[in-house]
Amino acid sequence: MKMLRHVAALILFALPAHAAVDIKQVTSPGGITAWLVEEHEIPFTALEIRFQGGTSLDAHGKRGAVNLMTATLEEGTGEMDAQGFANARDSLAASYRFEAGTDSVAVSARFLSENRDQAVDLLRQALVAPSFEQSAVDRVKGQVQSILQSDAQDPNAIAARIFDTETFGDHPYATSGNGTADSVAALTRDDLVAAHKAAITRERIYVSAVGDISEAELGKLLDDLLGDLPETGAALPDAAPWNIKGGVTVHDFPTPQSVVYFGHQGIKRDDPDFFPAYVLSEILGGGRFTARLMDELRGKRGLTYGAYAYLAPMDHAELLVGRFATANATVGQAIDVVREQWSKLATEGVTQAELDATKTYLTGSYPLRFDSNAAIANILVGMQMEGLPIDYALTRNEKVEAVTLDDVRRVAARVLRPDDLHFVVVGQPEGLEQ
């Protein structure tokens, strides 16, 4: 029997040392790697698994297959039908969540120490050998169709969909990962089996565990749970095109308040300018009342309940997007304010006071995220997916601190392009030229 291999990296925050989060890398005898924080105070474990690829792995003409497959994982395995599976899970007081995202399928589990082996084995059956029994597929399809119908009438979903459709051409990003009414209706059980083979594999898997579990126990768990999955799956799609140009698109929708979704191309997560851009986006569009958009649109003018903009670096495209909602009569005014702030930041940069306050906020708030087993497990799996080193938590605040006023000015001029901003307005805006 192979010995359990592991490397440990001690992560200590700048804040009080007794809160050290000790992140260890564990590699199972079978070669599966995970990041672990042992925390034995509460007798349960939070486990996060990501299968990179997600709904972007949908085969041509099978949009929605990965999503429907993921949603049907918990609907029966082996001798158990959907109710049998739910009963078994509930008897163990375990919980499993399966979610298909644009770039990954996420599995989140939590289980008690006292019946860990049974809870993991039940999860294994769902992941490795789901039944995809026809009546379960049909039932879940009905639920997905219901979500699609709701999205079709939800101004926020409509706005984002229009933006993506105009932006991403024939890339999967252009359409909803849930599929369309027609594509979902056409999906068969065979399509789900194929999507399962394509998306749930060991090829691009990331795992983290936080809680009442040792390195050796986690090593065994990884092999028990994931060892039977196929080695490889479908190839990832290519980079997405960026087709949308600056301008305004209005989608008529009967509502007193318009939703405005806007943006242009952003910056990659591994770009050397990412940190200055991140600090910039926080100053521009963060949720704090002092952020530019929030202050100008809400604080100074009372035009909206909230306005945000943020960087969204995805696997195959990078966005800088934002949103707000305002009365139909004030859409034009609000869009002018956004454009004006965009230009102002691009030409003038930010003030030293804004930069200092934002850095203090970002560095001070970072350690506060590590406040529960569930939260830490999420953070650790996210770090791995972004390709960050295991000691990233130690160096992240230094990277924020290192951002200078000149960096922000330079990156603002590069990243913020007011003429490229495209606004999608869903509502009945008054006096707005398209």
Added chain:
Amino acid sequence: MPTRLPALLALSLTAAPALAQDVTDFTLENGMEVVVIEDHRAPVVTNMVWYRTGSADEPPGESGIAHFLEHLMFQGTNTMEPGEFSSTVDAQGGSDNAFTSYDYTAYFQRVAADRLDLMLSMEADRMRNLTLSEDIVANERNVVLEERSQRVDSDPSSIFSEQQRAAQFLNSPYGIPIIGWRAEMEQMDRDDALRFYRTYYAPNNAVLVVAGDVTPDAVLEMAKKHFGKLEPSDLPVRLRPQEPPQLSERRMEYADPRVAQPYVMRSYLAPERNPGDQQKAAALTVLAEYLGGSPTTSVLARALQFGPDAPAVYTSAYYDGTAVDQTTFNLAVVPRPGLSLDDAEAAMDAALDQFLKGGIDPEAFARIMTQVRAGEIYARDDSDGLARRYGAALAVGLTVEDERDWPQVLQSVTPEQVMEAAREVFDKRRAVTGHLLQEEAAE
């Protein structure tokens, strides 16, 4: 320290003692209550100040003023500039926000544990020293009107729920929306806000809840230093208009072209948790779980969502008994495409009838109890959530003991009590049944 759980073995179904949480409470001389929930795993703290006042305490004709005041509480005091409260929290790397409900208004910050003293000093300051300019009030009124547009007027399901609640309560202020009716919101002014503030914002009407990496002694010391010096107020007695006997079933329809997914929602008037008397509310909590808690195994899911011509795509049951006055027990059914809401409602009623006749399956009941018990273990991973539980309970007049006992009360519920609660609450004379419909464009 949390008991290191021999009780865990008791996940089998014998009655087990409630899992201990590290909860300490005391009362300052001016009447302010303080609750400390210890969780030393991370150097983080949640600080919450709960006021025992919400939208149900508003004067007639001033709906929305409690929530409006919540917004204005960030707009400056004698010594703090407008917005300085939040920017000070930001500068500590913290986050802060607030929320208003029918029975309470709460303000909270999440910060590094060694910044707690500063948070308490600022909360004590705005409890007594709020100043507001007319300009700020006018601007913020626009913000809350936009908030209403976003939360309610842009969302047909929210409009529908608002109308349904208004029909449910014949006399209780619970029938008035928290955010307010638009016409009354438009009239809210500085004097209204300050009057509400002076009436209800006082140490003897507040509960401080601190959860995280703190000790009770340290919190007590800081609380005394900052809040201890504040004079208590003469508070109005919290006696609200009560519901008369509800004798007539109500039915309503709301049609809106923006509706994507029609559904049936029924609310029944239902009793709330009361100090030392939580058994009935506990039975209703278990009933909601049993009827609609699981999308796969609950009574409604099994009856309506499975089989070849299953009438429903989704079903749910909801009840939260943490309230001052009588509250509601809600059921919802989203029909499969093509099935009318009348038929969906009939199927729901048939399932309820069958449940009332057939009683409770002991195995399914046992599984719910297993989860209730495990829920207390998982809850310890979320000190923020625990702070909210205790804060809400105390704000509606329950005691720390009531909240501490609550998991145990839930676990002591018997199938007979659940059936009895169901028979009592499922009385259509005290119910409103609503149909949310898609308005055809042609009409």
